Amino acid sequence: AQSVTQPDIHITVSEGASLELRCNYSYGATPYLFWYVQSPGQGLQLLLKYFSGDTLVQGIKGFEAEFKRSQSSFNLRKPSVHWSDAAEYFCAVGDNYGQNFVFGPGTRLSVLP
Amino acid sequence: DTAVSQTPKYLVTQMGNDKSIKCEQNLGHDTMYWYKQDSKKFLKIMFSYNNKELIINETVPNRFSPKSPDKAHLNLHINSLELGDSAVYFCASSPMTSGGGNEQFFGPGTRLTVL
Secondary structure (H helix, E strand, C coil), rough: CCCEECCCCCCEEEECCCCEEEEEEEEECCEEEEEEEEECCCEEEEEEEEECCCCCCCCCHCCEEEEHHHHEEEEEECCCCCCCHHHHEEEEEEEECCCEEEEEECCEEECCC | CCCCCCCCHHHHHHCCHHHHHHHHCCCCCCCCEEEEEECCCCCEEEEEECEEEEEEEECCCCEEEEEEEEEEEEEEEEEEHHHHEEEEEEEECCCCCCCEEEEEEEEEEEEEEEC
16 A cells, blocks of 8 residues: 655745655555645645656646655655745655545645745 | 535534535546545545445444445435544545546535534
């Protein structure tokens, strides 16, 4: 069974600063990796996903993530954070059958003006 | 057009009551899910249905019973509600293809408060 860890429970950055949110996964086969964002009181929105191919994937809202198989990581990055990026971010890994997702515990991002 | 919708958005009820949450998706997806998000924002899958058949049934009390009348709907019925059931419940759907790894589309959530 797959598992996901997000080592940082809460991160605070200043607006305009760069951001990296960490995600480590465990899965015996080729992982299908996802990053979702949840704004306060809202549902989850997909930022980006990795299935295969180029290990650097681009997503919406200026986010990107890099898959590193050797480190079992799929870290999310953004070069310049905006105040509207303040939210909860979830990394997830899906199985080969498209039936089961496991979410990480989430990282709460706060943005200082 | 709302892709995945849930009703109600908020549900406040007394302990011991029975309640239902409805979910509908208009994406033509084959697979639907229910998740529970606790107060610490931890998301845990409860059930997964594929074409109206139960695929995943995680360890949840049997007071929770999903019902899928057709592949566009997956409702969650909860009997004898307890304080610990208070949470946000999310419905989601995904297409089912042989390659796996399909993203899930989430509804807006239903905040259940048990008094």
